[in-house]
Amino acid sequence: MGLVARVLEERGVPTVLVSTGRDLTQLVRPPRSLFVNAPMGNPFGRPGEVERQREILLDALRLAEADVAAGTLVDHRYDYGQGFRDRVETTLAAMTFQQ
Amino acid sequence: MEPVAYVELLNERYRRMGFPPYRWTVHRDAPLTPLAKPLAECRVTALTSGGISHCSAAPWDAVARNDFRLDAIESDTPSDQFQIHDAYYDHQDADRDLNCVFPIDRLRDLARAGVIGEVARKLYSGFMGRIYKRTELLEKHAPAFADELQREQIDLALLVPA
Numbered sequence: 001m002g003l004v005a006r007v008l009e010e011r012g013v014p015t016v017l018v019s020t021g022r023d024l025t026q027l028v029r030p031p032r033s034l035f036v037n038a039p040m041g042n043p044f045g046r047p048g049e050v051e052r053q054r055e056i057l058l059d060a061l062r063l064a065e066a067d068v069a070a071g072t073l074v075d076h077r078y079d080y081g082q083g084f085r086d087r088v089e090t091t092l093a094a095m096t097f098q099q
Numbered sequence: 100m101e102p103v104a105y106v107e108l109l110n111e112r113y114r115r116m117g118f119p120p121y122r123w124t125v126h127r128d129a130p131l132t133p134l135a136k137p138l139a140e141c142r143v144t145a146l147t148s149g150g151i152s153h154c155s156a157a158p159w160d161a162v163a164r165n166d167f168r169l170d171a172i173e174s175d176t177p178s179d180q181f182q183i184h185d186a187y188y189d190h191q192d193a194d195r196d197l198n199c200v201f202p203i204d205r206l207r208d209l210a211r212a213g214v215i216g217e218v219a220r221k222l223y224s225g226f227m228g229r230i231y232k233r234t235e236l237l238e239k240h241a242p243a244f245a246d247e248l249q250r251e252q253i254d255l256a257l258l259v260p261a
Contacts (some may be wrong), residue, residue, distance in 0.1 A: 007237060008248065021260075023107075024105050027124065028125075042193070043259055065134055096113060
């Protein structure tokens with residue numbers, strides 16, 4: 001997805017990417033990204049957390065409006081917290097899943 | 100909690116599985132197109148790679164590789180009319196509330212509040228799963244998507260990998 005972001009911007013479409021893989025995103029270096037410290041699958045937080053979802057989305061969109069350097073990654077203050085650590089192992093298993 | 104060191108953990112895991120080292124794409128700089136107008140005037144679209152499809156469309160292949168399918172989604176579709184098929188991440192929360200991974204209700208909230216100009220007519224689901232054909236992605240499918248967004252006069256695209 002970071003590669004798609006780069007192509008869009010090369011071709012004149014502004015983007016902002018919301019990432020849950022800080023180091024993965026830093027390698028690809030999309031033009032603008034907001035890192036949210038949450039499991040893959042929860043970049044906007046937990047089910048039903050309407051205010052939280054809206055806040056993260058708004059912060060992402062505002063990043064597009066801000067005067068930031070190309071390749072900027074901003075760390076969001078939100079942390080998914082409880083239950084996150086338990087989901088890392090299942091996430092890694094899913095990411096490396098082989099048929 | 101400290102951010103998860105996915106690169107290190109995945110490298111180690113693939114090594115144990117007997118795979119050769121994964122060749123990560125590394126960029127030291129990035130292109131940038133400034134926003135052409137204030138956010139409150141922008142037509143905003145969103146792209147998810149989370150294997151999300153409308154219930155009336157075919158489900159995604161949950162274990163796809165190099166799947167360049169791209170669905171356009173009518174942006175006024177209720178958020179409970181979607182299904183998720185993707186074996187590469189844990190979508191238990193997103194199954195209950197799509198907005199955890201693809202915040203279409205929240206985009207509409209921001210449009211109603213006047214924070215963004217409008218939600219684009221079409222949102223997108225695609226570039227899902229493992230795409231190893233980087234050249235084809237970079238030279239064909241991603242440029243075609245850029246052309247589509249230009250045609251739709253998109254001012255800003257929100258990209259959410261999963």
